[in-house]
Amino acid sequence: MSQYNAGQIEKKWQQAWEQADTFKAVRSDDKPKYYVLEMFPYPSGRIHMGHVRNYTMGDVIARYKISTGHNVLHPMGWDAFGMPAENAAMEIGGHPKTWTYDNIAVMRDQMKPLGLSIDWSREFATCDPEYYGQQQALFIDMLDAGLIYRKNAVVNWDPVDMTVLANEQVIDGKGWRSGAEVERRELTQWFFKISDYSEELLDAIDTLDNWPSKVKLMQANWIGKSRGLQFAFSVIDGPDGHDRVEVYTTRPDTLMGASFVGISPDHPMAKHLEKDNADIAAFCAECRKIGTSEEALEKAEKLGFDTGLRVRHPFDTAWELPIYIANFILMDYGTGAIFGCPAHDQRDLDFARKYDLPVVSTYAPAVADNHVMPEDGGAAYVPPKLEKVHYVKGFAGDEMQTGDQGIDTAIAFCEANGVGQGVTKFRLRDWGLSRQRYWGCPIPVIHCNNCGVVAEKKENLPVQLPDDVSFDIPGNPLDRHATWRDTDCPSCGKPAKRETDTMDTFVDSSWYFARFTAPDAATPTNMADADYWMNVDQYIGGVEHAILHLLYSRFFARAMHITEHLPKKAIEPFNALFTQGMVTHETYSTAHPDSNDRRVWHLPEDVIRSDDGPKLANGTPVEIGPVIKMSKSKKNVVDPVNIISTYGADTARWFVLSDSPPERDVEWTASGAEAAAKHLSRVWRIASDIAQNDAAGSGDDDLRRAMHKAIFDVTQGIESFGFNASIAKLYAFTNTLQKSKAGSAAKREAAKTLAQLMSPMTPHLSEEIWTMLGGEGLIANTPWPVADEAMLVDDKITLPIQINGKRKSEITVTKDLSKDEVEKLALQDKAVVRALDGGQPKKMIVVPGRIINVVV
């Protein structure tokens, strides 16, 4: 007898699908459409298990939806611009374009053997001029619509490499390559006005019914709507033009506990002061070395510098507060200035203790307990805003109020007394899209001495990246590419210069889903196609994109609607979102030759396990680090190609879907793939036996019941993204089928159903079995089996009996036995009789069909 040969059958069926155009997405009115999309990959060089997991999940949905009668759109593309291509060019030479397209070719070749139901005719890369040219057209339309503007913003500047660094390239305040201390530098940059849509993006979260609530919560917190008071302190003898400091606070109820005013080192007043004061200049320079990331700013030691200036408290002109320049205050949020109330904010309290500033509580716990007040050395008192507290220095006398009420009272009081006004602010900042890099979509504008900033004419799009660039000198090669940079003004025709900044790669990924609906259109989208295929019915990707990518896409869809590139219904482009867990792996590192703090990372395949610990081939001992998301930079990646070539794609697919629930992280371990392969061979063997035998048997009806139960359970698993649960049920049904003594006809029917139920996960094996058992046509086009409800119900059920909430026994009763009868039977159970010991139960809980609990 022959054997299961994955390599042979997988190639055969992939060809069959291709010949039949099985996965080509077609518009037609006779079927409902279904658009399933997985977040497209960055072409890093090789596919990894995270890709296999992500795309297999999408494939299960896509294949299932085809078999339930949908026109399915399931495309694939490449998020192809970005820093790694430039880094590779600098490190190993070559050109980012070559590196990227080579990587794409390799990864496509690695992906195709997975047998994914992708319509490859729609494939594109974001670095294709056909794609980014349309993105430039979108930019021009959005600029015209007033959705884009320019302003100054800070970047990380490496003074040695003379280049702008990404946040991840700043390590402990130093440039990753040069090791130089990073400075903050201001540049004029392009911005999307996403903050104009703060309220709408926040409110619309409520309409995203099929998004995970954790993602919705993260987005809501990120947008960060807050209500507060904005007012000005008057500065005593303030320098020219700085006689007031505008502050914003979300806790105006603590105003009577204010102790200092803090301003950002980037605040105009700080900049004014540092001009004439070397100490202030030195302090601000020190602050600017922290870099631009919120994380670095917040984690840095909180430092302040007393400017010597004082402000008057708005409600007590004799009360003076010092102005500190403080390194933890962000110029981008609120007004870049705050007042600190140490009693009710731990950060302010730490600051006050460090600089010996007063601590005054404005409220205390409602019920006097053992709470140590902050003025007596306790921690800052920060109760939830909905908890009632006792205001001792509030704005409504000696009262018990919640924090929220206290804030309302404070705002009303301040407004009535002419001290500022209540305002609503959002944390969300405008989206800066300028990048001082080569490998991105050129921003299609021209700087003209006559006309100012002018958009390129659409007929001149795409503004193509020049190929003749080199990366031997740090910085953006576009800046020094004279023949590319120098051009004529589209408006007046005089000599002018191109913008040399390129776009943030988040722009590329903010509309690719729309482009897939008409990838060859001469305009960014084609309305008829967008109208038919949008929205994405199921979007699948990593939770690491919960905020930025998804929020930017939501904004971009609105902007594309305003500029008439998407229909109204598509302003929320993703009807359902599923965030898969990440594939994680241990990390392996050895000490860096130059520095004890830095590590050199190693691939799992380069680490040899031995009795005296893990080492490299040359014997260097390896330190095992934490289990984290597989990433190229930490090298903790596993190559799925080996698994596919050894066991076949179906095994790899089956393995990544089994065991771990899809939303949870899965730690990759080498064991398990073999087990999956064994199971698939077993299924093949069982089917092959059934195909060759023809005999009567017994228990046909039991097998049919098990089959219908399996149809029901597996379908439910797929519908609810419980692929691991579906697979567990498939194991169980396979065991039942193998042990069944039923006749050939019933077994054949069961095995064909098994093949169908497995087909979204193991499509090649399923086609093979389907054909082996005489199934007609491709299983990929065969309608999904439907469970017969009548076969699902058992007439007898087993009820557990608890005594005081602990399971002690069980009884089997007919399904519709009355509650009284169940109670009677339960009281005769010997465990219950023993527990009662002749007495009466205190209480009896009978939940029909569920459980019996006897309280004794």
Place this chain on the structure above:
RNA sequence: GCCCGCGUGGUGGAAUGGUAGACACAGGGGACUUAAAAUCCCCAGGCAGAAAUGCCGUGCCGGUUCGAAUCCGGCCGCGGGUACCA
């Protein structure tokens, strides 16, 4: 720091207010075999016990409930995001 998750046997996990450990992996025992591989069958949370059975048990502490892995409060640990990694 802040925001969001997660934590269950040796391992991956099941159970989302109602029988904790389904289904697998690794392990142990057995059948088949000259032998091995493959395959098939059985065992398997911990402690005690010959067994029946009893007690303990879902990161830790406390609460709500007839009943909590599940809900609430407080900790601890790990992971993701933190606006120029994608």
